[in-house]
Amino acid sequence: MSSADLRCRKQRIRLPRMSCVWRKDWPKGYVGVRRPNHPMADRWGFVAEHRLVVEAAIGKPLRRSASVHHVDENRANNVGGNLLACDSEAYHKLIHKRLRAMAACGDPSAPRCRGCKSYHPRSDRTSECSTSARQREKRAKQQRDQRWEEYFAVMEAN
Numbered sequence: 440m441s442s443a444d445l446r447c448r449k450q451r452i453r454l455p456r457m458s459c460v461w462r463k464d465w466p467k468g469y470v471g472v473r474r475p476n477h478p479m480a481d482r483w484g485f486v487a488e489h490r491l492v493v494e495a496a497i498g499k500p501l502r503r504s505a506s507v508h509h510v511d512e513n514r515a516n517n518v519g520g521n522l523l524a525c526d527s528e529a530y531h532k533l534i535h536k537r538l539r540a541m542a543a544c545g546d547p548s549a550p551r552c553r554g555c556k557s558y559h560p561r562s563d564r565t566s567e568c569s570t571s572a573r574q575r576e577k578r579a580k581q582q583r584d585q586r587w588e589e590y591f592a593v594m595e596a597n
Contacts, residue, residue: 461473461485462488463485464515465485465487467514468513468514468515469487469488469489469514469515470487470488470489470514470515470517471485471486471487471488472485472486472487472488472491473485473486474486474491477491478500479500479501479503487507488517489507489509489514489517489522490507492517492518492519492522493507493519493522493524496519496522497524501524502526504526504527504528505524505525505526505527506525506527506528506531507522507523507524507525508522508523508524508525508531508534508535509521509522509523510522510523536551539558540558543557543558544558544559544560545560546558546560546561548561549561553574
């Protein structure tokens, strides 16, 4: 074995039915795989590994607008059972919103309270939480303005 073969084994990983590919860790915990001919490759030829795993599972390339959700939220865990293909970024954000609501109160469809910024099940919402702080401020300002108008109307009448 030559020293080039040893260096190749140290830096590259062999995947089944593929040529020797380069892997690297990207910022924010993602893993990139070097595939220069892939349509989603960056300028260095790397593609997110989770996209490649989902594309292999569904048998066709993902659209550019599609995103991939990691079920366990570990971005380096690219096992097929941990990945969920999302049609759009909006759907991906909805999944995360529902996961936050589920973790907070046990109801994935619970709305987020505009007043206290936390999630409450629909049955447990109190009247104070359902009225946001912004609405209370607006109502107080309207009452102050109305009092001032009444005051000026009395002053003009005198």
